[in-house]
Amino acid sequence: MMLQPTVMNRALSSGPVVWVGIIITTCLLLVLFQTALWLVMPLLISIVAYYILSPLVKIGISQGLTRSRAVMIVTILMSVVLALAGFGIAPKCVAVTHNLPALIEDYVRTGNALVANANDSLSKKFPFLFRTVVKPPPESIGTVSGNITAEAPAGSTDDATSREVSDFTNKHSSDIALELAHWIPSLLLVPYITYFFLLDGPRFKRFLVQAIPNAFFEKTLYLFYRVEDQIRRYFQGLLALTALDAACLGVGLWALGLNDPFLLAGIAAVMAWLPYLGSIGGGLLVTLVAAHDFPHNHPWLPYEVVGLFILVRLMDDFIFMPLTVGRSLQMHPLITVLMILLGGAVAGISGLLLVMPVLGVVMVAGQIIGELATDARILARHRHALALRKRRARMDLFTK
Amino acid sequence: MAFGFTPTRDPRIQLLKNVVLFKDLSMRDLAMVNSLMHEREYLADEVIFDAGEEGQGLFLVLSGRVKIILPASTSEILLELAPGAFFGEVALLDQSLRTAQARALEDSKIVVLFRAEFISLLETHSRIASRVSFQLARVLAARLRQAVINAEQHHKST
Numbered sequence: 042m043m044l045q046p047t048v049m050n051r052a053l054s055s056g057p058v059v060w061v062g063i064i065i066t067t068c069l070l071l072v073l074f075q076t077a078l079w080l081v082m083p084l085l086i087s088i089v090a091y092y093i094l095s096p097l098v099k100i101g102i103s104q105g106l107t108r109s110r111a112v113m114i115v116t117i118l119m120s121v122v123l124a125l126a127g128f129g130i131a132p133k134c135v136a137v138t139h140n141l142p143a144l145i146e147d148y149v150r151t152g153n154a155l156v157a158n159a160n161d162s163l164s165k166k167f168p169f170l171f172r173t174v175v176k177p178p179p180e181s182i183g184t185v186s187g188n189i190t191a192e193a194p195a196g197s198t199d200d201a202t203s204r205e206v207s208d209f210t211n212k213h214s215s216d217i218a219l220e221l222a223h224w225i226p227s228l229l230l231v232p233y234i235t236y237f238f239l240l241d242g243p244r245f246k247r248f249l250v251q252a253i254p255n256a257f258f259e260k261t262l263y264l265f266y267r268v269e270d271q272i273r274r275y276f277q278g279l280l281a282l283t284a285l286d287a288a289c290l291g292v293g294l295w296a297l298g299l300n301d302p303f304l305l306a307g308i309a310a311v312m313a314w315l316p317y318l319g320s321i322g323g324g325l326l327v328t329l330v331a332a333h334d335f336p337h338n339h340p341w342l343p344y345e346v347v348g349l350f351i352l353v354r355l356m357d358d359f360i361f362m363p364l365t366v367g368r369s370l371q372m373h374p375l376i377t378v379l380m381i382l383l384g385g386a387v388a389g390i391s392g393l394l395l396v397m398p399v400l401g402v403v404m405v406a407g408q409i410i411g412e413l414a415t416d417a418r419i420l421a422r423h424r425h426a427l428a429l430r431k432r433r434a435r436m437d438l439f440t441k
Numbered sequence: 442m443a444f445g446f447t448p449t450r451d452p453r454i455q456l457l458k459n460v461v462l463f464k465d466l467s468m469r470d471l472a473m474v475n476s477l478m479h480e481r482e483y484l485a486d487e488v489i490f491d492a493g494e495e496g497q498g499l500f501l502v503l504s505g506r507v508k509i510i511l512p513a514s515t516s517e518i519l520l521e522l523a524p525g526a527f528f529g530e531v532a533l534l535d536q537s538l539r540t541a542q543a544r545a546l547e548d549s550k551i552v553v554l555f556r557a558e559f560i561s562l563l564e565t566h567s568r569i570a571s572r573v574s575f576q577l578a579r580v581l582a583a584r585l586r587q588a589v590i591n592a593e594q595h596h597k598s599t
Binding site for chain 1: 476479483485486487488490491494495498553557561564565566567
């Protein structure tokens with residue numbers, strides 16, 4: 042019996058070589074994107090918006106609307122929602138920007154006090170933990186442990202820290218405010234880009250598919266659709282997860298009596314899009330706000346907020362995550378953390394923000410290319426097609 | 442139009458009108474189906490798909506001729522398809538492996554309707570998709586009937 046060539050030469054799965062390629066490409070792209078961040082960020086947000094809004098466009102089309110009309114209605118709705126949210130948040134943003142140096146100084150001082158208090162309480166309740174701390178020489182009394190063990194005058198350290206923070210914020214607050222303002226025109230592009238993604242997305246995909254050689258066509262398109270489906274599910278799931286997280290955290294913070302509980306919860310839930318580090322950052326932010334807003338009345342409030350955060354994270358991991366994002370686009374936790382750190386190292390804050398979506402796309406592209414490049418039968422078919430085209434091109438060149 | 446795509450007055454729509462799968466569709470519906478299709482050009486002797494591959498879509502001959510060959514045979518042609526004929530239709534329904542190889546017998550222009558896009562059509566334009574599905578069911582029923590008759594004849598002759 043004749044062996045079937047396609048069965049004989051099954052494609053190999055993506056191996057370490059492909060993974061090295063994926064990591065190098067991700068780093069190069071992050072460096073490249075850093076130079077055009079004003080364009081990359083709105084594009085990325087528009088892609089997320091496209092995947093979130095495309096089901097609404099589909100519903101519109103299934104109700105008898107033309108694609109262009111359905112896209113128009115959905116884009117207008119999105120713009121109205123964004124405008125309302127913007128009007129709601131704008132006064133707070135303006136107030137924050139006006140008092141930025143004082144606010145940063147305030148929160149840093151609160152954070153320092155919180156750490157010092159925590160250390161103080163721990164040293165009183167569990168003195169054995171601090172017995173092993175080497176008594177610092179008099180010149181190193183600036184550290185927190187120094188404050189406790191050497192019983193140095195705390196006032197001088199606080200004043201020095203306060204001066205440093207004050208100098209720093211005075212120097213950089215206008216830069217921070219300008220940087221934030223610089224993003225506004227760029228973010229205004231989001232509805233515009235999303236509109237065209239929704240309107241011409243399928244047509245653009247077809248245009249791209251034309252470039253795929255015949256031999257790779259069916260398999261590439263299959264992988265492309267599979268990946269697109271995964272990405273769509275991931276973003277839609279992520280949105281649902283963010284809403285659930287924000288609602289649970291908001292209710293918890295409201296019950297604890299914090300100001301603007303749902304705004305804080307929303308910010309913390311969005312920060313959690315950055316795996317691991319985002320959750321820690323969100324937790325720190327809310328804890329700091331709790332410590333700042335209720336410095337004396339509720340000394341235990343920051344710890345209650347930390348407890349609430351841990352509870353919501355547990356619910357997120359064991360209940361919400363399996364219900365929404367599921368197992369789509371899941372990566373090994375070690376790779377995730379290493380890539381976030383690598384992203385931060387090669388491209389700073391933009392690298393931290395962009396590394397996961399960029400890695401997701403590059404990983405998928407790498408796996409597709411890896412799968413196609415290791416399929417001997419498809420490669421042979423492609424070479425055969427090229428030979429046929431070459432022969433056809435020179436067919437009449439040698440006739441008299 | 443952007444990306445070299447013209448949704449109306451496309452000559453392909455006229456060709457699709459003659460395909461049995463789409464015979465119940467209006468010109469407007471055909472334009473919708475046409476917008477989902479991918480056009481490919483194959484040279485004579487070029488492989489379109491192989492036996493053993495996972496089927497992803499239905500192929501439709503617009504021009505030229507296509508031969509279907511069983512994997513165990515390199516020379517015996519199982520079927521020869523002319524413009525208007527389609528093949529690989531089972532892939533619209535499931536992800537089963539292709540049972541034969543398709544190869545262009547002469548230079549051919551072929552359009553492909555992918556399962557993912559057909560499913561999307563079912564979601565957004567269920568009326569069009571149900572008409573196509575009904576015609577597809579009729580074609581498959583006719584082929585099944587023919588296969589039973591062939592099997593009976595083969596049984597009698599042996």
